[in-house]
Amino acid sequence: MPESHASPNASRRGVRRTVAKTLFALAGMFAFAFALVPLYDVFCEVTGLNGKTSGSAQAIVHEEVDDSRMVTVQFITRGSAGLPWNLEVETRQVRLHPGQSAEVDFTFHNTGDSAVWGRAVPSVSPARANPHLRKLACFCFEEQRLQAGERLELPLVFQLTRDLPPDVNTVTLVYTLYPVTRDEAALQARASGGIGDEA
Numbered sequence: 001m002p003e004s005h006a007s008p009n010a011s012r013r014g015v016r017r018t019v020a021k022t023l024f025a026l027a028g029m030f031a032f033a034f035a036l037v038p039l040y041d042v043f044c045e046v047t048g049l050n051g052k053t054s055g056s057a058q059a060i061v062h063e064e065v066d067d068s069r070m071v072t073v074q075f076i077t078r079g080s081a082g083l084p085w086n087l088e089v090e091t092r093q094v095r096l097h098p099g100q101s102a103e104v105d106f107t108f109h110n111t112g113d114s115a116v117w118g119r120a121v122p123s124v125s126p127a128r129a130n131p132h133l134r135k136l137a138c139f140c141f142e143e144q145r146l147q148a149g150e151r152l153e154l155p156l157v158f159q160l161t162r163d164l165p166p167d168v169n170t171v172t173l174v175y176t177l178y179p180v181t182r183d184e185a186a187l188q189a190r191a192s193g194g195i196g197d198e199a
Contacts, residue, residue, distance in 0.1 A: 029081075064099060064162070065098070065099040065162075066099050066162045067097055069098065069166070069169075070095050070096065070097060070169075071095070071096060071097070071098060071160055071168065072094075072170045072171070073094050073096065073102070073158075073160070073171045073172075073173060074092065074093045074170065074171070074172045074173065075089045075091070075104065075106075075172075076172060076173070076175070077120075077174075077176075077177075078174065078177065079177050080118075080176065080177045080178050082178070083116065083178065083179040084110060084111050084112030084116065085108055085111065085112075085116070085118050085146065085177050086108075086109045086111060087106060087107070087108055087109075087120060088106065088107045088109070089104060089105075089106050089107075090105040090106070090107070091104050096160065098132075098161060098162045098163075099159070099160070099161065099162045100159065101136070101158065101159040102157070102158060102159070103157045104155070104158075105153055105154070105155050105156075106120075106139060106153070106155075106156060106175070107151055107152070107154075108120075108139075108144060108146060108151065108154070109151045109152075110146035110148060110149060110150050110151075111149075113148045114148050115145060115146065115147045115148060116145070116146060116179065117145050117180040117181065118144055118145075118146070118177055118178065118180055119140070119142075119144065119178050120139055120144075120176065120177055120178075121175070121176050121177075122138070122173060122174065122175050123174050123176070124172070124173055124174075125174070126168060126171075128165060128168070129160075129164060129165070132160055132161045132163060132164040132168075133158060133159075133171065134159045135156065135157065135158045136157040136158065136159070137155055137156065137157040138157070138158070139155075139156070140175065
């Protein structure tokens, strides 16, 4: 008889432990999603991998266009589990000559039911093309805040320099969306106040 009473109690304790562990894991994953942007910055700075691009506007170099070759620039957008946004690009790829500048429009859409801060973090492949990609205007320089259901169209204005290695015929630019807490966004906006003026 005592064994039959012990079994349900042990079962309840086991279920409670499992629920507690699951909630703890979910909280950890949610916190990790918010920490990904600064962790990614540190990783790229330390290793130099993944072709992380400059976080500020660069001047377009007025140089002669290299008409002897064409380069394909592809655009890929990725969402994040912690951010209810979609990011769409008007044109999935463009072909241009090194030295030529181009503009491509991206559309952000908050599909959630509340205002949220977010950021699109870029990376370039192959990584050795990164020093040859110059951005005059990019939404990736700062965080965005979208109201519930809001759509926002922003441009990317860029140039591939003439000294892009001759064997690089395709450059892929990937934008990954990450959530940003409101406090982090305010701090970063204050820290990069001068950058916004230059762009």
